[in-house]
Amino acid sequence: FSDQPVILPPGGPLYLQLKRWIEDAIAGGAIKPGDALPSERDLAIKVDVSRVTVRKAVAQLVHEGVLVQRHGSGTFVAPATQRVEQSLSQLTSFTEDMARRGMSVRAEWLDRGLYLPSPEETVILGLSPGERASRIARLRLSGDVPLAVERASLSSAVLPKPEEVADSLYKYLETFGNRPIRAIQRIRAANLGEDDARLLQVPVGSASLHIERTSYLASGRVIEFTRSIYRGDTYDFVAELRLGD
Numbered sequence: 127f128s129d130q131p132v133i134l135p136p137g138g139p140l141y142l143q144l145k146r147w148i149e150d151a152i153a154g155g156a157i158k159p160g161d162a163l164p165s166e167r168d169l170a171i172k173v174d175v176s177r178v179t180v181r182k183a184v185a186q187l188v189h190e191g192v193l194v195q196r197h198g199s200g201t202f203v204a205p206a207t208q209r210v211e212q213s214l215s216q217l218t219s220f221t222e223d224m225a226r227r228g229m230s231v232r233a234e235w236l237d238r239g240l241y242l243p244s245p246e247e248t249v250i251l252g253l254s255p256g257e258r259a260s261r262i263a264r265l266r267l268s269g270d271v272p273l274a275v276e277r278a279s280l281s282s283a284v285l286p287k288p289e290e291v292a293d294s295l296y297k298y299l300e301t302f303g304n305r306p307i308r309a310i311q312r313i314r315a316a317n318l319g320e321d322d323a324r325l326l327q328v329p330v331g332s333a334s335l336h337i338e339r340t341s342y343l344a345s346g347r348v349i350e351f352t353r354s355i356y357r358g359d360t361y362d363f364v365a366e367l368r369l370g371d
């Protein structure tokens with residue numbers, strides 16, 4: 127933000143003019159991904175509009191995923207994402223995939239607990255009568271960039287203490303000899319609803335990939351049923367194809 131006076135693009139309500147001005151500043155490179163926006167007060171003074179106008183423009187840009195708000199530290203231009211390749215032919219964990227790319231990995235926990243299973247969980251996980259479903263749900267990030275939302279269900283017999291999963295689910299399962307060795311994965315395109323868009327910090331309606339993975343132990347027992355939502359602007363899924371017989 128230079129010291130030049132701000133000239134808002136004409137047309138429409140003032141908050142939309144300010145919104146467009148911020149969008150143009152980002153598109154033109156005057157403010158870059160990760161940059162902090164001036165405080166609401168400073169911006170109001172600089173642009174010579176009311177704080178209500180600034181708040182409205184910023185709220186809309188946050189809703190659209192252009193800006194992100196971090197509690198206590200302010201408003202920032204959403205970090206740029208780099209696309210990554212994800213193999214479709216190997217049974218790997220998120221943590222392993224990220225380590226292979228040399229990227230950091232972090233989770234924000236949305237849920238960890240034992241629940242009465244849904245009919246779907248009972249059938250897919252092959253739960254016995256009275257057995258609970260152990261659910262873990264988390265937002266998976268690299269640094270500040272959210273990449274995926276994952277909601278996993280396991281039987282309470284294999285994961286009686288979901289709160290003990292600290293980082294990698296597969297690493298945790300491996301310590302009990304329960305690492306899955308095979309999985310069926312189904313991928314479907316979907317537009318993001320409000321809740322998941324907010325978590326992934328992208329505009330509502332953005333493209334995403336909904337992935338369902340059912341994983342099996344060597345014994346043939348299902349160990350995990352996970353629904354993942356991957357950002358469409360980040361992932362390329364790659365599989366090697368061979369000529370069939």
Ligand code: 16G
Pocket residue numbers: 218219220221222276278293294295296297337339350352354
């Ligand atoms: C991957 C799997 C997910 C599994 C997780 C374990 C997809 C679409 N999903 O994200 O099913 O639960 O890895 O990762 O690939 P973790 O060991 O790092 O927790």
